[in-house]
Amino acid sequence: MQPRDGNQRVYYRVECPVVISHCVVGDRVPAGKPAGAFFPDEEHFNLLRELSKMDHDSSQLLHLIGEQDRNLGAYLNHLNRKIDTLARHIATLTPGMSQGSEQSISLSEGGLSFRCPQPPPRDSVLAVRLTLLPSYVGIAVYGRVVSAAPSPTDEAVVAINFEQLPDADRHIIARHVMKVQITQKRNQGTDD
DSSP, X not given: OOOTTSOOOOOOOEEEEEEEEEEEEESSOOTTOOGGGGSTTHHHHHHHHHHHHHHHHHHHHHHHHHHHOHHHHHHHHXXXXXXXXHHHHHHHHOHHHHHSEEEEEEEOSSEEEEEESSOOOTTOEEEEEEEETTXXXXXXXXXXXXXXXXXXXXXXXXXXXXXXXXXXXXXXHHHHHHHHHHHHHHXXXXXX
């Protein structure tokens, strides 16, 4: 997909598993209302998102501590894994997670495509909530429907371009796309 701002750069796309929920919010992005506000369990989702942000923010510091003191670095890594385990457990207990659809989507920094049984109207704006797997990192964003095509199953493949994507969410998507690329290359190397 290409961004709508006239920049014709095409973003790198990956197929990746997510839990996705969406709802139609109209024909334009609501002013001053975050996309997450359209989902009933926003506070659980925000907790998971904040834990993920803290993990990312502290990763470089954790690495430096590990270089200076291996035992302390190992202990802090252990605590970090405990927190990750708790966050994943919270994610499975979050009521809205069970309402989402777990599926493989096509994702880029410019947008995504996913399957849904009842396609939203073309050019409508959606609030979309993604939980990226297996990390359980969550984002809630707005997107404009650019197409809804039939698929071999009874579902339509809906493509959206992100609208007013915050930089923090763009960085989360970019990191996730990079991780998926690295994993795919590593798996290709072992298949050869």
